[in-house]
Amino acid sequence: TGEELAGVVEYDPDLFDASTIDLLLDDYAELLAALAAGRTPPPPPHPAVAVGPRRAVPHGSMAAAVTAGIGRSGERVVVSGAGGPLTVSELWARAYAVTGALQAAGVRRGDVVAVCQDRSTALVSSVLGIWLAGGTYLPMDPDFPPARLSLMLADSGCRAVLVDRHGAGRLPGGTATVLRVDELPAVPTAPAEVAVGSGDAACLLYTSGSTGTPKGVLIRHGSLVNVLASIAIDVGLHPRDTLLAVTTISFDLALLELFGPLTVGARVVVAGRDDAADPAAVGRLAGTTGATVLQGTPTRWRMLLESGWRPHPGLRMWTGGEALAADLAAGLCAGGGGLWNIYAPTETTVYSIGERVDDPEDITIGRPLANTQVYLLDRALRPVPAGALGEIYIGGAGLATGYHARPGLTADRFRPSPFTPGERNYRTGDLG
Numbered sequence: 001t002g003e004e005l006a007g008v009v010e011y012d013p014d015l016f017d018a019s020t021i022d023l024l025l026d027d028y029a030e031l032l033a034a035l036a037a038g039r040t041p042p043p044p045p046h047p048a049v050a051v052g053p054r055r056a057v058p059h060g061s062m063a064a065a066v067t068a069g070i071g072r073s074g075e076r077v078v079v080s081g082a083g084g085p086l087t088v089s090e091l092w093a094r095a096y097a098v099t100g101a102l103q104a105a106g107v108r109r110g111d112v113v114a115v116c117q118d119r120s121t122a123l124v125s126s127v128l129g130i131w132l133a134g135g136t137y138l139p140m141d142p143d144f145p146p147a148r149l150s151l152m153l154a155d156s157g158c159r160a161v162l163v164d165r166h167g168a169g170r171l172p173g174g175t176a177t178v179l180r181v182d183e184l185p186a187v188p189t190a191p192a193e194v195a196v197g198s199g200d201a202a203c204l205l206y207t208s209g210s211t212g213t214p215k216g217v218l219i220r221h222g223s224l225v226n227v228l229a230s231i232a233i234d235v236g237l238h239p240r241d242t243l244l245a246v247t248t249i250s251f252d253l254a255l256l257e258l259f260g261p262l263t264v265g266a267r268v269v270v271a272g273r274d275d276a277a278d279p280a281a282v283g284r285l286a287g288t289t290g291a292t293v294l295q296g297t298p299t300r301w302r303m304l305l306e307s308g309w310r311p312h313p314g315l316r317m318w319t320g321g322e323a324l325a326a327d328l329a330a331g332l333c334a335g336g337g338g339l340w341n342i343y344a345p346t347e348t349t350v351y352s353i354g355e356r357v358d359d360p361e362d363i364t365i366g367r368p369l370a371n372t373q374v375y376l377l378d379r380a381l382r383p384v385p386a387g388a389l390g391e392i393y394i395g396g397a398g399l400a401t402g403y404h405a406r407p408g409l410t411a412d413r414f415r416p417s418p419f420t421p422g423e424r425n426y427r428t429g430d431l432g
Contacts, residue, residue, distance in 0.1 A: 005032070020387035027385045047383030048376035048390055048432075052368030057229050057397065061196045061221045062259065063131045065228065069263040072190075078262060081245070081289075082272030083120030091125055093186035098129025100191045101184055102160060105177045109134035109194050111159040112204055115249065116140040116149070116167035117181065119273045123249060124258050126162045126181050134194030135159075136218075137203040139249040142170040143273070148214065152206050156216055156404065166273075198222030204404055205252050205346050216404035219252075223349040226397040228260045230369035235340055235354055236316065237293065239265040244291040246276045246300075252346045253295060253321070261293075283309030292337070297321040302328055311336030318342055320351065329360035341365055347413065347426050348372075349398040365432075371397035375425065376432050381418045392432045395425040 011021055023046050034041040058065065070078050074088035086094070107113060113135040115126050130137045138156055140149055142163075150172045153161070160177040161167075168180065202221040206214040231237055237260055245257035245268055261268040269289045275281040283304055286294055295318035296304075305328070311317060317332055320342040332339045342354035343365035353374060355366025368374045375383060376390030384390035395417055402410030417423040 016387070023385060023387050043382065046386040048386050048388065049383055050368050050374045052230075052372040052374075052396070053234075053370050055230070055233070055370040057222075057226045057371065059198050059222065060225070061131060061198075061200070062202050062224055063128060063193070065225045065263045066128065066259060069265045078265075078267055079121045079124050079270065080267065081121055081270035082118075082275070083122050083270065086121050086125070089188070090186065091128070092190070093188050094122065094125035094181075094184075095128035095132060096187040096190050097184040098126055098162065098179075098181060099132040099193070100187055101179050102129065102133040102135060103191060105160050105179065107133050107135050107159050109196060110136060110201065112136045112138050112156045114138040114140050114153065114156070114158045114161040114176075116142050116161055116171060117164045118142065118166035119249070119270060119276060120164075121270050122164065122181055123270065124262075124268070127258070130162075131196070131202065131221075132191070132193045134196050134200070136201040139203070139205065139254065140167075141248045141250040142167040144250065146170070146172055148209075151214060152216075155206075155214075156204055196221060198225070201401065203255065206250065207346055215406060215409065217346050218401040218404055219349050220401055223398050223400065224255060224259075225263075226371055227349045227351055227369065228256065228263050230371070231256060231260060231351060231354075232264050234369050235318065235342070235351075237261065237264050237266060241266040241292045242269060242290050243267070243293040243295075244269050244271060244282070244286055244289055246271045246282055246294070246296065248276075251321075252350050256350050257295065279303040279307040279309065283307060286315060287312055292316060293318065295319065298324050298328055301332060305331050310334075313337065316340070320344070320354075324357070324363050326360045326363060329357050329363055333357060333360055344394070344398070345426070345428055345430075347400045347428075348394045349400060352394050352396075352398055368394075368396070369398075373419075373425075375419070377418075381415070389431055392428045392430045393425040394428060395420070395423055399424060399426055 031041050070088050072092050077085045079086040113130045127137050158176045162179050162181050164182045198221050200221050201218045202224050203219045205217045243261045247254040293316050315336040317339045324341050339357045341357050342351045344352035352372050353365045353368055373395040375393040377393050378384050413427050414424045417425050
């Protein structure tokens with residue numbers, strides 16, 4: 001019309017908000033103006049970039065974080081469930097026994113130590129013992145196929161394996177030094193602890209292998225300390241809480257279950273192997289243990305509801321690992337003390353993004369946790385406009401060191417940040 005362009009936008013309101021269309025029109029106008037003037041089109045005026053709150057996190061190891069939460073002595077029960085209750089003093093005494101046995105076996109700072117044990121309270125003391133010895137914890141679910149266990153042992157260069165009666169019968173032949181934790185007497189005095197810092201590897205977690213061969217992801221102490229502190233503040237975990245741990249130890253969510261409560265002085269209840277696999281049993285335990293926090297994948301939550309279970313008042317529910325459907329969210333939001341939808345690949349340490357679900361018809365994966373940055377980028381690593389589709393890149397304190405013994409894959413997935421020199425972002429492969 002004369003020297004002006006006019007137009008109409010038609011869109012499906014089930015897919016787009018009016019505010020999103022306004023942003024897209026602003027970007028389109030900027031693009032047309034730049035082209036008409038012969039200028040290089042500017043970056044989007046509303047880039048899809050989200051930055052979590054900056055927050056100071058204690059430096060140091062996971063053992064130090066647990067010590068800050070529960071201390072090193074006392075008769076308060078902090079771990080209970082299968083295997084019997086453990087007071088603060090009993091937990092550390094058993095951890096000290098593991099540390100001493102590992103040091104006698106020649107384990108040194110940075111060595112990988114596997115745990116292949118049944119689900120019990122001894123899992124917690126075993127992992128603490130590994131960290132006190134300066135080792136890197138490798139979780140191995142004894143019920144995994146023998147071929148997967150063999151692959152993990154061989155690929156990791158594992159120095160020692162902690163087992164109990166159940167785990168001992170599952171190990172392939174010719175493995176590294178094997179120590180029976182159920183035969184170690186508790187040691188009330190701490191052995192000489194190995195000093196480790198935020199940059200040391202806390203654990204080596206293997207991916208499921210659903211897209212190929214399982215890959216070992218090295219998680220730093222600092223990354224784990226940061227995410228547990230962030231979950232405690234941004235999602236909510238308090239000294240009076242009781243968390244029911246039901247996740248297989250080989251899944252990264254188990255780290256949050258077993259150690260998140262201890263870092264804030266709360267209690268963890270470890271569900272036994274049979275109970276953890278039975279939705280009805282998990283539902284009963286959630287009630288009888290007085291659990292205030294329970295987490296699981298949407299698949300697990302759906303199984304719980306289908307078993308007839310309903311969340312009791314005050315139970316806070318965390319879900320992640322899969323897409324959360326509206327009908328499932330509605331069922332969970334109908335009771336309990338709130339539902340949180342949380343997201344992160346293993347490579348960014350347990351959880352990176354999360355938000356409480358207030359409207360089951362408007363579900364998102366939320367906002368970045370503390371010290372986390374999230375970008376939606378195009379193929380040229382440029383931020384896409386808000387409302388547009390882009391690949392999710394995650395940066396910040398939760399980033400893993402990389403893949404164990406796979407430098408090429410590490411370089412491909414952990415990219416130099418185009419925004420902050422010297423930092424990296426993880427390329428998730430997911431679209432947002």
